[in-house]
Amino acid sequence: MIGSSELRLTGAGALGSNRVRNRRVRRQAVRSVPLEVFGMAYFLIIVMAGSLLVLQPARVAQINETVALKERELQSLKLRNEDLKKAVAYVESLEFIESEARGTLGMVDPGDVKALEVPAERESSFVLASVEPKSERSGILSLIGRIAQIFGVKEATAKGQR
Numbered sequence: 001m002i003g004s005s006e007l008r009l010t011g012a013g014a015l016g017s018n019r020v021r022n023r024r025v026r027r028q029a030v031r032s033v034p035l036e037v038f039g040m041a042y043f044l045i046i047v048m049a050g051s052l053l054v055l056q057p058a059r060v061a062q063i064n065e066t067v068a069l070k071e072r073e074l075q076s077l078k079l080r081n082e083d084l085k086k087a088v089a090y091v092e093s094l095e096f097i098e099s100e101a102r103g104t105l106g107m108v109d110p111g112d113v114k115a116l117e118v119p120a121e122r123e124s125s126f127v128l129a130s131v132e133p134k135s136e137r138s139g140i141l142s143l144i145g146r147i148a149q150i151f152g153v154k155e156a157t158a159k160g161q162r
Contacts, residue, residue, distance in 0.1 A: 090096055101107040
């Protein structure tokens with residue numbers, strides 16, 4: 001029995017030392033995994049922080065460039081707006097309205113119209129109105145055109161006259 005109990009103790013001691021050794025291996029395995037995971041997490045955090053430090057100024061520079069572009073557009077639009085306001089003011093002026101009435105509609109000043117009274121011998125009594133064109137041209141061609149008008153020539157010999 002003594003021999004068998006020693007065997008048992010030796011066997012139990014061997015098992016116990018194996019258990020202790022197995023526990024140490026397991027503890028080392030458990031300790032090394034979180035340390036590696038912690039190291040990788042730390043590395044990733046450092047990489048992310050570094051990329052934020054690099055990308056943030058680049059993003060700010062891009063936004064500043066966009067703001068400068070929009071400010072130039074705004075300045076251009078303000079200048080165009082001022083030009084349009086000036087154009088509207090001119091179109092609303094009496095000078096423009098008068099020039100358009102003369103050019104487009106063929107209107108004349110009341111002072112340019114001469115009324116002629118027709119003798120009462122005719123059956124109908126009406127007043128004829130004629131427009132005396134302003135002679136803005138000077139020179140020989142203008143003189144020839146006036147002579148042609150006096151003699152009633154249908155086609156004027158002067159250049160530019162009808």
